[in-house]
Amino acid sequence: MKKRILVVDDDNMNLVRTKMILGQEYEVLLAESGKEALEKLKVEKVDMVLLDIDMPEMNGIETFERMKDFAAETPVIFLTASGLEEDVVNAIRLGAANYLKKPFRPQELIKRVAQEFAKQ
Numbered sequence: 001m002k003k004r005i006l007v008v009d010d011d012n013m014n015l016v017r018t019k020m021i022l023g024q025e026y027e028v029l030l031a032e033s034g035k036e037a038l039e040k041l042k043v044e045k046v047d048m049v050l051l052d053i054d055m056p057e058m059n060g061i062e063t064f065e066r067m068k069d070f071a072a073e074t075p076v077i078f079l080t081a082s083g084l085e086e087d088v089v090n091a092i093r094l095g096a097a098n099y100l101k102k103p104f105r106p107q108e109l110i111k112r113v114a115q116e117f118a119k120q
Contacts, residue, residue, distance in 0.1 A: 002027045003117060004045060008037040008063065009052040009079065014102070018050065018079075021106045022113065034063030041071045048097075048116060053080040053087050061087070064094055075116050079104070 007018045008031045019028045029044060031037040035058055037049070049067070053060035064076055075097035080087055088099050097116050100109060 003047040034058030
């Protein structure tokens, strides 16, 4: 059975691109907001979350903190276009498995995801 990855990003193009990159190897679920991601995580079994940091309403850091109430074991790789080192440091401090700066090369995304699954 394929591993399931939830990709959370407010930019539809990023969602489509990420699903194209990972869709052959993994089952990819999509969410366009932190709120939608939390709703899906409550009802779907997910093996990993790729989470954008900079989103309106509820950013990725807040989404990640709320996930801990019911999906604490799910590894999270943050995707960020932010050049702010502080964002990345906060994400890692909160327990993120890894991060990837956008725009990323497809091979780099595939490699990071595979590395995290190899740890499980």
